[in-house]
Amino acid sequence: MKTYIAQRLGIAVLTLFGMSVVIFILLRLAPGDIVDVLFSAAGYVNPEEKQAILRELGLDKPYWQQYVDWLRQIFSGDLGKSYRYDLPAWQIIKPLVPVTVELAILSTIVSVLLGVPAGIVSAIRQDSTLDYVMRVVSLAGLSMPSFWLGMVIILALVSWLAWIPPLIYVSPRENLWLHAVQFLLPALAVGYRSSALIMRITRSSMLEVLREDYIRTAWAKGQNERAVVWRHALKNAVLPVVTVIGIEFAFLIGGLVVTETVFNLPGVARFLVEAILWRDYPVVQNLVMFIAIVVILSNLAVDLLYGVLDPRVRYAS
Amino acid sequence: MAVRPVGAEIELTAPARSVSRASMVTTLARFVRKKPLGAAGGALMLVILLTAVFADVLQTHDPIATEAAATLARPGDDHWLGTDHLGRDIYSRIVHGARVSLMVGTGSTLLGSVLGGVIGLLSGYAGGKTDLIAQRLLDILQGLPLLVLALVMAASLGPSVPNVIVAISIPIVPRAARVIRASVLSIREMQYIEAAQALGLRHLRIAFRHVLPNTVGPFIVLCTAQLGAAILTEAALSFLGLGVPEPYPSWGRMLSVSAAEYAQKAPHLVLFPGIAISLAVFGANLFGDALRDTLDPRLRGA
Numbered sequence: 117m118k119t120y121i122a123q124r125l126g127i128a129v130l131t132l133f134g135m136s137v138v139i140f141i142l143l144r145l146a147p148g149d150i151v152d153v154l155f156s157a158a159g160y161v162n163p164e165e166k167q168a169i170l171r172e173l174g175l176d177k178p179y180w181q182q183y184v185d186w187l188r189q190i191f192s193g194d195l196g197k198s199y200r201y202d203l204p205a206w207q208i209i210k211p212l213v214p215v216t217v218e219l220a221i222l223s224t225i226v227s228v229l230l231g232v233p234a235g236i237v238s239a240i241r242q243d244s245t246l247d248y249v250m251r252v253v254s255l256a257g258l259s260m261p262s263f264w265l266g267m268v269i270i271l272a273l274v275s276w277l278a279w280i281p282p283l284i285y286v287s288p289r290e291n292l293w294l295h296a297v298q299f300l301l302p303a304l305a306v307g308y309r310s311s312a313l314i315m316r317i318t319r320s321s322m323l324e325v326l327r328e329d330y331i332r333t334a335w336a337k338g339q340n341e342r343a344v345v346w347r348h349a350l351k352n353a354v355l356p357v358v359t360v361i362g363i364e365f366a367f368l369i370g371g372l373v374v375t376e377t378v379f380n381l382p383g384v385a386r387f388l389v390e391a392i393l394w395r396d397y398p399v400v401q402n403l404v405m406f407i408a409i410v411v412i413l414s415n416l417a418v419d420l421l422y423g424v425l426d427p428r429v430r431y432a433s
Numbered sequence: 434m435a436v437r438p439v440g441a442e443i444e445l446t447a448p449a450r451s452v453s454r455a456s457m458v459t460t461l462a463r464f465v466r467k468k469p470l471g472a473a474g475g476a477l478m479l480v481i482l483l484t485a486v487f488a489d490v491l492q493t494h495d496p497i498a499t500e501a502a503a504t505l506a507r508p509g510d511d512h513w514l515g516t517d518h519l520g521r522d523i524y525s526r527i528v529h530g531a532r533v534s535l536m537v538g539t540g541s542t543l544l545g546s547v548l549g550g551v552i553g554l555l556s557g558y559a560g561g562k563t564d565l566i567a568q569r570l571l572d573i574l575q576g577l578p579l580l581v582l583a584l585v586m587a588a589s590l591g592p593s594v595p596n597v598i599v600a601i602s603i604p605i606v607p608r609a610a611r612v613i614r615a616s617v618l619s620i621r622e623m624q625y626i627e628a629a630q631a632l633g634l635r636h637l638r639i640a641f642r643h644v645l646p647n648t649v650g651p652f653i654v655l656c657t658a659q660l661g662a663a664i665l666t667e668a669a670l671s672f673l674g675l676g677v678p679e680p681y682p683s684w685g686r687m688l689s690v691s692a693a694e695y696a697q698k699a700p701h702l703v704l705f706p707g708i709a710i711s712l713a714v715f716g717a718n719l720f721g722d723a724l725r726d727t728l729d730p731r732l733r734g735a
Contacts (some may be wrong), residue, residue: 134573142585242648261668263689264707271696271703321676370578374669389673392588404581411576
């Protein structure tokens with residue numbers, strides 16, 4: 117077990133390093149830098165001024181030196197200054213993180229609550245009308261752009277219930293009810309999409325397990341459907357589902373990018389878009405690293421959970 | 434007597450079956466009967482493809498012509514699906530948007546899948562250290578959510594149609610490589626590959642001539658699966674303003690935040706482009722699912 121954990125940790129660290137390089141390179145590919153954006157309104161940049169600003173921001177150093185500086189900064193806990201706001205990047209990002217985390221957790225809960233039961237029911241009643249309907253509905257969920265779903269939800273609420281959902285962020289301390297409602301809607305929009313994937317994996321995993329010999333033995337012994345499904349099939353089917361839930365949690369962030377924009381929530385994802393548009397290197401770098409860390413951590417958690425749930429994995433390596 | 438290299442003339446893959454028109458029709462009929470949903474998806478895709486091809490014929494107005502007098506008009510006789518906040522005909526924009534979405538969607542899917550497929554093929558066939566290193570590199574690329582990576586790429590490269598295609602194809606590469614590599618790993622152990630190696634054929638030749646054709650099934654499934662994601666990603670990028678630039682009409686940009694402001698007064702602004710996107714992706718997903726069920730029965734039930 118210890119070697120398993122150590123292996124996974126080592127790979128995670130290496131992957132993180134690799135990602136930092138990739139992110140760094142990708143951002144430097146961008147034509148134009150922050151100075152061009154800042155002066156784009158004026159239309160003309162005095163080359164001397166531009167050089168002065170670049171020197172102040174450290175952008176005139178060779179790339180590899182910028183990269184080393186960045187790494188050194190991260191290790192010392194300093195996440196750099198934002199070019200746009202002239203404030204420490206961490207100070208800007210800090211209040212945004214809880215919003216995104218809360219949204220991600222809520223969306224995951226919604227997706228599991230919707231997806232897993234649907235998948236189980238669909239598997240038990242395979243090829244029935246219910247199964248077909250559920251599969252079409254879940255596929256529709258995968259096909260709709262999540263930001264559009266958010267917009268349609270808001271539109272429906274406004275048109276049919278004549279009620280405007282709170283579109284300016286309300287913290288839980290101010291008004292818990294309003295805050296809950298404000299987060300429920302985007303969680304539903306994103307969660308519906310994730311639930312489609314979870315439903316399909318649950319369904320296929322259950323179907324596979326239900327064909328196993330030990331299930332057939334249980335039927336032969338005369339056990340009723342509830343015992344067979346709940347006590348025997350579900351426990352074995354849940355493994356791939358856990359993996360997908362873990363992966364989906366990390367990838368939710370992609371969906372949150374657009375959803376936060378639609379629902380006007382001040383989260384990390386929406387801020388990422390703005391920062392990219394502004395070529396605000398430090399902010400973008402750190403945000404993407406943050407996302408990468410979240411992804412790697414959740415993959416790690418899933419791997420470890422796998423080790424706990426399935427003893428065969430533990431002793432294989 | 435000259436000695437000709439034996440490997441050059443021996444056909445190790447089965448000769449292609451002759452495909453007569455009658456057998457194609459029967460295969461199609463069987464597909465429609467067994468997988469009605471998949472056939473429906475395929476039909477949907479065909480409709481969208483035809484719309485894209487014949488966009489110039491199907492339009493009623495110039496998609497980029499603004500009409501200050503008729504902004505936010507409701508769907509009616511003159512403008513079938515209404516007009517947007519600049520007076521542009523929504524129906525014509527949707528029809529032309531199909532062209533953009535399909536071009537970007539298929540372009541990026543093919544680019545990403547082919548690139549990823551070749552990498553997966555070579556990496557899987559070579560095995561050993563090369564495989565390990567390649568897999569780690571691909572893991573890194575795959576570590577970021579699709580949209581985030583596409584966002585950064587699109588912002589880096591700048592707004593233009595080829596750049597958007599490249600930006601969306603990059604996240605597809607590691608996913609494609611993984612799928613192809615998995616199938617290559619199992620094909621590699623087959624006896625006919627062993628025979629080819631024993632005959633002394635060069636590895637590159639074996640990889641492309643004998644292993645590759647047998648990965649076509651998973652490759653097609655992969656492409657159709659990624660097509661839906663590619664179309665959605667293009668819509669999201671355009672929605673955020675980093676997708677295809679003006680004047681190309683894009684379904685995603687029609688839904689952008691500036692349009693959403695008018696949504697209350699004119700819901701048709703928001704509904705129709707979104708329905709278009711959903712239908713396109715839905716069709717791709719249905720078709721892809723049915724295709725996968727047919728080509729690889731072991732995966733049935735997903």
